[in-house]
Amino acid sequence: MHSPSLWQALHQRRYLRSGWPWRCALYFLTSVPLGAALLACLLVLALAGSLLTVVLVGVPLLLTLVLAGLPVAHVERRRLRLIDPAVPLADAHQDPPRTGPAAWLRTRLQERSTWRELGYALLFGCLLWPLEAAVIGTVLGVSGGLISTPLVMATAGGGEEARVIKLWLVHSYPAAFAVALAGLLLLPLLAYPLGLLAVGRAQLTRLLLDVSPPQDDLRVRELSRSRMRLVTAFEAERRRIERDLHDGAQQRLVSLSMRLGLARLDAREEPLAGLLAQAHGEAQAALVELRELIQGIHPRVLTDRGLAAAIEDIADRSPVPVDLDLDLPHRFLEAVESAVYFAVCEALANVAKHSRATRATVDARVDQGQLVVRVRDNGVGGADEADGTGLEGVADRISVLGGHLLVSSPSGGPTVFRLLVPCTPAPDRRLDAPPAR
């Protein structure tokens, strides 16, 4: 795929008046120092690494060399926007499944992108930048040399003569100015090959750095769609059950309890009073149980007030004291709010059951289009993601939404749950306005 905007601009008359030639020049100009610095780094790492391997210090150095493509690719993706701003290249690296440097390193080394980026870095450091230096040097050198002829004549030549780009001599000011004029005319002409080269360069960069994940085949896409449908249906079902219990059984029980209460006013004599009191007590107990049950199925406050209020609510209920730091500026899709809510419930339940913690913290915020929620405790650690269906269920639910659950729980603690869920704010769901049923 060529870069459409620069490519198209080259076909238009106003190319010369646009910012494109300047952008191309800036791109090549920045290539040179970057490439030179990169080459120096690569050489130092390779040399020092191979020499010091004998004493083992070299191994991390060589490892750094292998990973050198990562920062280079990062810079190059951003720099590419200069000449190819249409579709910015995305970072194709995956998040490691766990926190910690070892997991990160393993993931990186297993990824194709890491190796392609290393290839790009080597190509850039050894071959591309000298070529680019030659190109930009020629463009700027030739036209600059021509344009500056009168100046050279006035200063170095003492008004007598001047050597034009070290090739031929001019002996008079009119000739010198004619050369300068030629230089000025040449500049726009050179802008075209410069643009063309930039198009090629952009294509090459895209080819090497655009390591988009392999296209899912149809089956996988259909599977994930149906999984999403299942989760949504499951969610709707929970809400329906909650509503039915609320509108049906709960109302009837409250009504029953009222009637029993009134009956007790009229029947103050034993044994009827005692029996009524007993019945009343049981109706009340049933109401309490029903209330807890409904809360567990789908908390009303989540629908009405959103995630922050619902998390405050679980924090209130947690037997382990919980500190909150929530910065959630807007509502999210129902599926996201619900999955995150139940994930935090599960995490806090685990804290209470297994961690022996005396304090837990929940913080949540939106960071670069992701909802990031963290539950930490000061307990003994040792939680295992594979152990216990609770965490597995949470991970499944989060992954349906394209998110991740990361658990770090070294023996001795602390345990940290991190939830990363891609989120776009639900536009019709403001914090203060509950959605219609």
Add this chain to the structure above:
Amino acid sequence: MLRIVLAEDSVLLREGLVGIMERFGHQVLAGVGTADELIAAVAEHDPDIVVTDVRMPPGFSDEGLRAALRLREKNHRMPILVLSQYVQRAYAEELLDSSDGTHVGYLLKERVGNVEEFVEALQRVAAGATVVDPEVVRQLLRHRRDPLAKLTPREQEVLALMAEGQSNASVAASLHVSEGTVSKHFGSILTKLDLSLSDATNRRVLAVLAYLRG
């Protein structure tokens, strides 16, 4: 006798509530089923107290509570008792934050079954007290941060009962201690919460608000 406007969308419960209120000699001016009707009924009848459910048509989320807050905006001293199916701090807090936090109550619906207590709470709210459901209070007390951590369990108990709007005498009766002991506990609560004894306003309310707002 209190003149009451009642908003509850379930006919079953509405009739039950009217029955209870009338049994105690109060007059239900209007029993309505939606938040809009509630606002209209209050404008028409100017009641002594409003009793409303949280969840109401048309949205069946928290329309009743929102209507209550609107009424409080118009009239700061409008006594309102909100009945909820859930223990929800967010709801209770919003209600208590409306104007000065007096003349309001937040009770769980199941509390209505204890008919006499319910009617007492109704009268206390109408008289200007703040009544918060013991269940909500308990949840808040379970592990509040400072300054409530400084209170002894007994003092927390006393405060919880006071938050329900009970008088010293009834607190003393519930805890099987003398009234003198209760006022001693209350004095120490005020000191620990840094509430001035000379404050002429309702100190009980201040104490309750102090921990509800953290």
